[in-house]
Amino acid sequence: MADPIQVVCVHCDATNRLPPDRDGRQGKCGRCGNPLFDGKPAALTTARFRQHVAKSGIPVIADFWAGWCGPCRTMAPIFERAAAELEPKARFVKIDVDAEPQLSADYGVRGIPALFLFKDGKIAAHHAGVADPALLREWAGS
Numbered sequence: 001m002a003d004p005i006q007v008v009c010v011h012c013d014a015t016n017r018l019p020p021d022r023d024g025r026q027g028k029c030g031r032c033g034n035p036l037f038d039g040k041p042a043a044l045t046t047a048r049f050r051q052h053v054a055k056s057g058i059p060v061i062a063d064f065w066a067g068w069c070g071p072c073r074t075m076a077p078i079f080e081r082a083a084a085e086l087e088p089k090a091r092f093v094k095i096d097v098d099a100e101p102q103l104s105a106d107y108g109v110r111g112i113p114a115l116f117l118f119k120d121g122k123i124a125a126h127h128a129g130v131a132d133p134a135l136l137r138e139w140a141g142s
Contacts, residue, residue, distance in 0.1 A: 004057075006056060007024065007036050007088070009029040010091075012032040012034070013051055013052075016029055018036065018088075024087070024088025025088055027088070040080065040084070041093060042092070043093075045099070045100060046100050046102065049093060053118045056118075058088065058089065058091055059124070059141065060091045060093060061092050061093070061116070061136060062093050062116045062118065063079050063092075063093070063095070063113055064095045064107070064113065064115075064116070065112055066097050066098050069112050071112070071130050074130050075115075078133055078136070082133055082137070082140070085133075085137075086136065089141055090141070097109060097112055111128055113130060113131075114126070114128055115127040115128075115131055
């Protein structure tokens with residue numbers, strides 16, 4: 001039997017272990033009881049983001065964005081549809097660059113939207129600008 005997959009709860013940030021043969025969409029957090037996946041991107045602060053990236057056993061796809069950014073508003077529904085379609089293959093998170101400027105600087109975000117794929121706590125891929133759904137499916141391993 002394969003090892004359990006670590007999944008961080010977007011509600012309480014507890015690390016959960018999910019059996020690989022179980023449908024992740026049915027998984028519930030052992031601490032707070034909320035679903036581990038709700039098919040929506042999670043808005044994270046710097047501390048929460050670092051925890052999700054460090055402890056996640058699934059890819060984390062991050063969208064660095066701002067509310068005033070036109071291309072970010074174009075990317076938002078694409079990112080939301082990808083989360084609805086592709087979770088639990090990957091965790092989709094959003095980082096507001098105005099609220100988390102140091103995190104944006106740490107990853108060298110100079111233009112937005114900026115998309116990052118994290119695997120095993122490290123950057124596996126990066127994309128600047130609006131992306132099509134095919135890229136997000138590829139990153140999620142679909």
